[in-house]
Amino acid sequence: MSSADPFRLGWFGNIASPEWKNAFPGNDARQWTDGRFYVDMVRNMERAGFDFMMLEDSLMVPDVYAGTAELELKHARYAPKLDPVPIVSMLAYATEHIGIVATASTTFYHPFHLARQFSTLDHVTRGRVGWNVVTSSEDRAAQNYGLDALPEHDLRYEMAEEFMEVTDALWNSWDADAVLADRETGYYADFRKVHTVDHVGKFYRSRGPLNTPRSPQGRPVICQAGGSPRGRDFAAKNADMLLNIPNGIDGMKAYRDDIRRRAASFGRDPDEVKTFFVIYPIIAATDEEARAKNEAWYAREQHNFEVQLAHFAATMEIDFSKFDLDAPIPEDLSTNGHQSQLENWRKQLGGKTIREGMSRMRVQSLELVGSPDTVAAQLDEAMQEVGGDGFLVYGQPISREYVAEMTDGLCPALQRRGLLRTEFSHPTFRENLRSF
Numbered sequence: 001m002s003s004a005d006p007f008r009l010g011w012f013g014n015i016a017s018p019e020w021k022n023a024f025p026g027n028d029a030r031q032w033t034d035g036r037f038y039v040d041m042v043r044n045m046e047r048a049g050f051d052f053m054m055l056e057d058s059l060m061v062p063d064v065y066a067g068t069a070e071l072e073l074k075h076a077r078y079a080p081k082l083d084p085v086p087i088v089s090m091l092a093y094a095t096e097h098i099g100i101v102a103t104a105s106t107t108f109y110h111p112f113h114l115a116r117q118f119s120t121l122d123h124v125t126r127g128r129v130g131w132n133v134v135t136s137s138e139d140r141a142a143q144n145y146g147l148d149a150l151p152e153h154d155l156r157y158e159m160a161e162e163f164m165e166v167t168d169a170l171w172n173s174w175d176a177d178a179v180l181a182d183r184e185t186g187y188y189a190d191f192r193k194v195h196t197v198d199h200v201g202k203f204y205r206s207r208g209p210l211n212t213p214r215s216p217q218g219r220p221v222i223c224q225a226g227g228s229p230r231g232r233d234f235a236a237k238n239a240d241m242l243l244n245i246p247n248g249i250d251g252m253k254a255y256r257d258d259i260r261r262r263a264a265s266f267g268r269d270p271d272e273v274k275t276f277f278v279i280y281p282i283i284a285a286t287d288e289e290a291r292a293k294n295e296a297w298y299a300r301e302q303h304n305f306e307v308q309l310a311h312f313a314a315t316m317e318i319d320f321s322k323f324d325l326d327a328p329i330p331e332d333l334s335t336n337g338h339q340s341q342l343e344n345w346r347k348q349l350g351g352k353t354i355r356e357g358m359s360r361m362r363v364q365s366l367e368l369v370g371s372p373d374t375v376a377a378q379l380d381e382a383m384q385e386v387g388g389d390g391f392l393v394y395g396q397p398i399s400r401e402y403v404a405e406m407t408d409g410l411c412p413a414l415q416r417r418g419l420l421r422t423e424f425s426h427p428t429f430r431e432n433l434r435s436f
């Protein structure tokens, strides 16, 4: 059977506690806050051929489930965590080629603040930073920023559209040839090539120009994970890369085709928009060992159940303690948070009870279990159907063992099939992302 064209791998991460309960016991559970664990990890990923490491973020300690932070702080999935934006600097300083994507919310940043920070990061990473544009999904986050509640879902996207307009104008406020450093004339920068932006809009005002010079990529790589129709449009119009978790190969293909269609309708070349699907491979030396490991993963029913409840509470602000957990998910459930994820989960749960469904739920588009070669073959087959562009390895919470299984098991197996990069041909993240 012929192989798919080469595709890409990214890593979904955050700056939170690595796996501390089910992995080889080490010191990482307490020492991760110094960032060194993630430095080791990003170096391994670069060596193994990952295109990027993405760092998710949120801005609160969730306490929705039963009105307390107990379940969240017991499992430590969304809190505690560190702000990924400053961590980009340290990860970039330890590497040369890999892209590093940090999440920041358009609902809570001001465009000038964000544009300046990501311009700074683009400089110090030498053109390897990406911004995961999110609109946030929690009232608790809004309350940390002085609001009572989050603006409504589609209004947040309307704000995000204007936000991008302002950040783009600010990033373009320095022409590429504005810096002269001309000893003869005595001019460092040409004042005629540094422009105010004078933005006065519905949500934002900013005079500009930025006080940081134009960065290597001009604009950071824009990453987005919109799933709702409004979110998909936003992503198709603005993003270089998308993250999503559609169900199965058909769902992946439909999502990618839809995004490419939307990108074309905004006058963009669809090949400039790369789609990444979340996977959580379970890998061991042999298929049989991997199957046993997979069963052991699912057998941690109470643990998985609690983690999923905490996850729903955090990202959807839905308090499942109010429902009968031994009955199916209520029909009329809605959220002002991650709307498309709620729909996906509803489909995954099917008619199962909340308890049954959640105790066997894994964040993934495809179930991948086997030796490195088996999983590489499964990814190969999936990509032939879907048509491109890459997978986002989830594996949360992360452990050194899991990273090694991917970087020293799966990646070499993919490279042997010619499916994964073995080197980076360009200096900047966007160029590497568009290179095939």
Ligand SMILES: Cc1cc2nc3c(=O)[nH]c(=O)nc-3n(C[C@H](O)[C@H](O)[C@H](O)COP(=O)(O)O)c2cc1C
Residues within 6 Å of the ligand: 012, 055, 056, 057, 058, 103, 132, 133, 134, 135, 136, 137, 224, 225, 226, 227, 228, 229, 230, 231, 232, 243, 244, 245, 278, 337, 338, 339, 340, 341
């Ligand atoms: C892989 C993935 C990563 C995401 N990372 C974040 C994140 O770090 N922070 C956040 O607030 N939302 C995150 N989201 C949520 C999305 O930004 C978005 O709100 C969600 O997919 C629902 O889409 P919708 O708002 O268009 O319904 C993520 C979603 C996915 C699928």
